[in-house]
Amino acid sequence: MATEYSYLTILDTRYKALEVVEEKLISDSAPHPWYNETLCDVNESVVRLGVVKGSYHWHNHPKEDEFFYVVEGQLLIDLVDPDDAATSQEHPRTIVLSPRQGVVIPKGVMHRPRAPERTVMLMVETNTIQPTGN
Numbered sequence: 001m002a003t004e005y006s007y008l009t010i011l012d013t014r015y016k017a018l019e020v021v022e023e024k025l026i027s028d029s030a031p032h033p034w035y036n037e038t039l040c041d042v043n044e045s046v047v048r049l050g051v052v053k054g055s056y057h058w059h060n061h062p063k064e065d066e067f068f069y070v071v072e073g074q075l076l077i078d079l080v081d082p083d084d085a086a087t088s089q090e091h092p093r094t095i096v097l098s099p100r101q102g103v104v105i106p107k108g109v110m111h112r113p114r115a116p117e118r119t120v121m122l123m124v125e126t127n128t129i130q131p132t133g134n
Contacts, residue, residue, distance in 0.1 A: 007056070008032035009131045015040045023071065027051045027120045036131050039122075048123040048131065055114040058089055062108055066125045069102035073119030077103065080110040097121075 014037060015021050021039050030051035039047045052075075068075060078092035087093050092112070095103055105111050 007034040007036060007131075010037040011131075013038045013041055013046070017041075021047075023049060023120075023122070027071070036123075041127065042124075044126055044128075045124055046127045048125070050113075050121045050123060051118070052113070052115045052121070053118045056112055058110055058112045060108055060110045061105075061125070061129050064126045064129050065107050066105045066123060066129065067102060068097060068105065068113065069122045069124075070097045070099050071120040071122060072099055073115055073117050073121075074098055075119050075121055076114050076116070077105065078112040078114065079105070082108065082110075 008031065014026070017040075019040075023039070026037060026039075026049055032051075033053045034056065035049075035051040037049050039049050058078075058080075068077065075097040077095045077097070078089075079087065079095065080089055080092055081087045084093070089110070089112075097103060
């Protein structure tokens with residue numbers, strides 16, 4: 001049974017090849033505090049726009065890496081490192097991303113993105129990733 005989350009996620013691709021991507025226009029008009037939209041396809045991957053504030057849920061992607069890049073605001077990504085017994089959901093390691101910083105979260109790593117303020121980010125991931133994770 002699928003879990004319902006209070007996020008607005010649009011999986012349909014907005015822009016085709018050779019169309020100019022208007023990230024700022026979309027992010028400025030994002031209608032929801034946790035908004036995710038697929039901007040374009042690149043080979044077997046997609047570029048998604050996230051306009052977020054608050055916490056996402058803990059999840060992982062067992063077969064795919066995921067790249068986060070902050071455009072505006074600040075993104076915190078809590079991690080449970082399977083190779084570090086000291087980390088857990090109660091005591092995670094946290095990566096802090098400011099504008100113009102990015103990070104790859106490797107496949108299988110349990111993570112929870114959160115934003116203390118309105119944050120605009122781009123994500124690059126394979127087109128098989130469901131934005132709600134597993």
